[in-house]
Amino acid sequence: xxxxxxxxxxxxxxxxxxxxxxxxxxxxxxxxxxxxxxxxxxxxxxxxxxxxxxxxxxxxxxxxxxxxxxxxxxxxxxxxxxxxxxxxxxxxxxxxxxxxxxxxxxxxxxxxxxxxxxxxxxxxxxxxxxxxxxxxxxxxxxxxxxxxxxxxxxxxxxxxxxxxxxxxxxxxxxxxxxxxxxxxxxxxxxxxxxxxxxxxxxxxxxxxxxxxxxxxxxxxxxxxxxxxxxxxxxxxxxxxxxxxxxxxxxxxxxxxxxxxxxxxxxxxxxxxxxxxxxxxxxxxxxxxxxxxxxxxxxxxxxxxxxxxxxxxxxxxxxxxxxxxxxxxxxxxxxxxxxxxxxxxxxxxxxxxxxxxxxxxxxxxxxxxxxxxxxxxxxxxxxxxxxxxxxx
Amino acid sequence: xxxxxxxxxxxxxxxxxxxxxxxxxxxxxxxxxxxxxxxxxxxxxxxxxxxxxxxxxxxxxxxxxxxxxxxxxxxxxxxxxxxxxxxxxxxxxxxxxxxxxxxxxxxxxxxxxxxxxxxxxxxxxxxxxxxxxxxxxxxxxxxxxxxxxxxxxxxxxxxxxxxxxxxxxxxxxxxxxxxxxxxxxxxxxxxxxxxxxxxxxxxxxxxxxxxxxxxxxxxxxxxxxxxxxxxxxxxxxxxxxxxxxxxxxxxxxxxxxxxxxxxxxxxxxxxxxxxx
Numbered sequence: 001x002x003x004x005x006x007x008x009x010x011x012x013x014x015x016x017x018x019x020x021x022x023x024x025x026x027x028x029x030x031x032x033x034x035x036x037x038x039x040x041x042x043x044x045x046x047x048x049x050x051x052x053x054x055x056x057x058x059x060x061x062x063x064x065x066x067x068x069x070x071x072x073x074x075x076x077x078x079x080x081x082x083x084x085x086x087x088x089x090x091x092x093x094x095x096x097x098x099x100x101x102x103x104x105x106x107x108x109x110x111x112x113x114x115x116x117x118x119x120x121x122x123x124x125x126x127x128x129x130x131x132x133x134x135x136x137x138x139x140x141x142x143x144x145x146x147x148x149x150x151x152x153x154x155x156x157x158x159x160x161x162x163x164x165x166x167x168x169x170x171x172x173x174x175x176x177x178x179x180x181x182x183x184x185x186x187x188x189x190x191x192x193x194x195x196x197x198x199x200x201x202x203x204x205x206x207x208x209x210x211x212x213x214x215x216x217x218x219x220x221x222x223x224x225x226x227x228x229x230x231x232x233x234x235x236x237x238x239x240x241x242x243x244x245x246x247x248x249x250x251x252x253x254x255x256x257x258x259x260x261x262x263x264x265x266x267x268x269x270x271x272x273x274x275x276x277x278x279x280x281x282x283x284x285x286x287x288x289x290x291x292x293x294x295x296x297x298x299x300x301x302x303x304x305x306x307x308x309x310x311x312x313x314x315x316x317x318x319x320x321x322x323x324x325x326x327x328x329x330x331x332x333x334x335x336x337x338x339x340x341x342x343x344x345x346x347x348x349x350x351x352x353x354x355x356x357x358x359x360x361x362x363x364x365x366x367x368x369x370x371x372x373x374x375x376x377x378x379x380x381x382x383x384x385x386x387x388x389x390x391x
Numbered sequence: 392x393x394x395x396x397x398x399x400x401x402x403x404x405x406x407x408x409x410x411x412x413x414x415x416x417x418x419x420x421x422x423x424x425x426x427x428x429x430x431x432x433x434x435x436x437x438x439x440x441x442x443x444x445x446x447x448x449x450x451x452x453x454x455x456x457x458x459x460x461x462x463x464x465x466x467x468x469x470x471x472x473x474x475x476x477x478x479x480x481x482x483x484x485x486x487x488x489x490x491x492x493x494x495x496x497x498x499x500x501x502x503x504x505x506x507x508x509x510x511x512x513x514x515x516x517x518x519x520x521x522x523x524x525x526x527x528x529x530x531x532x533x534x535x536x537x538x539x540x541x542x543x544x545x546x547x548x549x550x551x552x553x554x555x556x557x558x559x560x561x562x563x564x565x566x567x568x569x570x571x572x573x574x575x576x577x578x579x580x581x582x583x584x585x586x587x588x589x590x591x592x593x594x595x596x597x598x599x600x601x602x603x604x605x606x607x608x609x610x611x612x613x614x615x616x617x618x619x620x621x622x623x624x625x626x627x628x629x630x631x632x633x634x635x636x637x638x639x640x641x642x643x644x645x646x647x648x649x650x651x652x653x654x655x656x657x658x659x660x661x662x663x664x665x666x667x
Contacts, residue, residue: 308453310452310457333427333560334529383449384451385430
């Protein structure tokens with residue numbers, strides 16, 4: 001059945017390491033092993049590359065290099081932003097976030113509410129996954145220490161208007177953190193225009209290997225250091241730099257700057273082709289999330305009367321990798337918190353599949369996927385007690 | 392990714408006996424769209440011999456739910472109803488070379504669909520959940536099912552209960568209740584079955600007398616009746632008769648009248664088990 005060995009459409013989970021990134025890293029597993037803090041040439045020649053990497057990350061966001069802190073992953077960036085801000089402003093006891101944040105944000109806040117007594121406002125979203133900005137404005141009070149709103153949702157790709165949200169936060173004097181792990185590199189983010197104080201990003205969603213992230217901290221933001229020790233990262237995140245991966249992130253950001261046009265044109269067209277192709281052939285299927293304000297690479301489709309894990313395993317057998325917000329795939333028993341927050345009907349919440357493309361996705365792969373998915377859905381619907389073809 | 396056995400993957404990829412039986416005379420349906428899995432089992436039973444001639448299914452669910460349903464139909468075909476009734480969820484899991492612990496509820500669903508189909512064939516009314524006894528409101532799991540699985544599989548933690556029944560796997564609001572039930576069941580298991588003050592014979596006599604003098608008259612007033620089947624330590628097996636047998640309120644009757652009276656009169660640890 002499989003004319004392709006693998007069709008990888010799960011790029012919101014993680015991406016293939018780009019060959020350019022891999023090549024850029026290799027010398028740092030070889031002769032370039034110095035510690036960038038050292039006062040000799042071994043260190044000095046490495047420090048140059050760390051500095052260049054920092055500049056490339058900063059360039060992608062249009063910020064100053066000394067506003068970039070390298071971390072180990074997106075989750076660390078989120079933890080650093082949130083806990084660092086709260087520690088620096090201990091008198092403030094209120095937090096505002098949304099119900100659809102990634103667990104790296106949401107579970108931090110839920111922990112703080114439970115164990116540290118913070119008041120946490122989790123903003124609701126509409127059925128399309130959008131926020132009500134008036135509600136957001138009202139939620140911010142003089143006691144609010146931090147506002148965390150993601151730039152793009154990892155499951156549906158829905159974009160939040162972080163430019164408008166940043167303006168509201170600024171007006172209210174609240175520190176604004178955005179988890180932009182899914183957005184960086186996929187849509188242009190100019191932080192001269194977007195007034196966020198903190199932004200989290202992750203390397204492996206940008207074609208680096210896993211194990212590197214960054215946190216943007218706007219100059220003047222009150223925040224405590226996350227790890228204490230040496231002077232690295234301006235004392236904000238002590239610990240010897242993970243040099244090969246820092247270099248990888250720099251290279252990945254440089255590539256993203258060059259590829260972002262492709263992402264928003266070729267990749268978007270492929271995504272639309274996949275989505276429209278599936279919806280035209282498969283009846284009783286629905287797009288989850290806001291179809292207009294969305295990442296160019298993501299589509300999340302709910303198929304009625306079938307279950308996500310079964311879909312994924314059949315796809316996997318045909319060489320196609322996707323993911324699902326269904327209960328069974330996550331090991332929990334309820335559909336994802338994002339689909340639940342959007343009040344996605346149970347008739348297709350359990351049968352929701354996310355396809356996420358990347359710059360390495362080809363048209364042939366999409367054509368192949370368009371052939372396979374309808375047969376899988378058909379096969380499962382034939383055995384489903386809930387499927388009514390005449391509905 | 393789940394660690395499914397080859398057999399699970401085989402029954403998932405090539406499920407046996409998919410579809411309806413138009414002239415089925417035993418149909419059992421469990422689960423729902425909201426729960427994330429459901430199974431409709433069709434049996435064709437020879438009314439004379441009680442032999443299951445054909446079994447088919449429709450299912451909505453994950454790979455292990457599909458595999459469990461497929462396995463179940465393969466197992467019951469050719470069996471007598473008496474043999475089929477003895478199938479446990481562990482038998483289904485074993486047939487498949489095992490299921491991941493978190494997926495055991497899929498085999499429980501198979502067992503329940505089989506029970507429902509046999510009850511349907513026999514014209515017995517399938518019990519409805521009594522709202523008062525529903526512990527997990529997300530997946531609509533009642534206390535009796537939780538207690539049954541705890542005893543059958545010697546479950547010790549809330550997590551294990553969730554794996555077998557799904558209870559507690561949603562909003563988590565019922566976790567304190569599950570803990571309480573676990574504690575009660577642990578207490579039952581830890582304490583000696585017979586309190587030294589009373590021999591089993593004495594207990595049987597006392598239970599018989601309480602049923603005859605205090606419980607049966609109440610039920611007979613409503614056109615029902617009760618029969619004592621067995622007493623095993625603090626487990627009292629009874630059968631409801633007459634109007635009680637098909638009554639949708641029979642669970643409440645068992646719990647509120649029979650069990651509470653026996654606990655008050657004989658032993659506070661008594662549990663009533665209904666024999667069908």
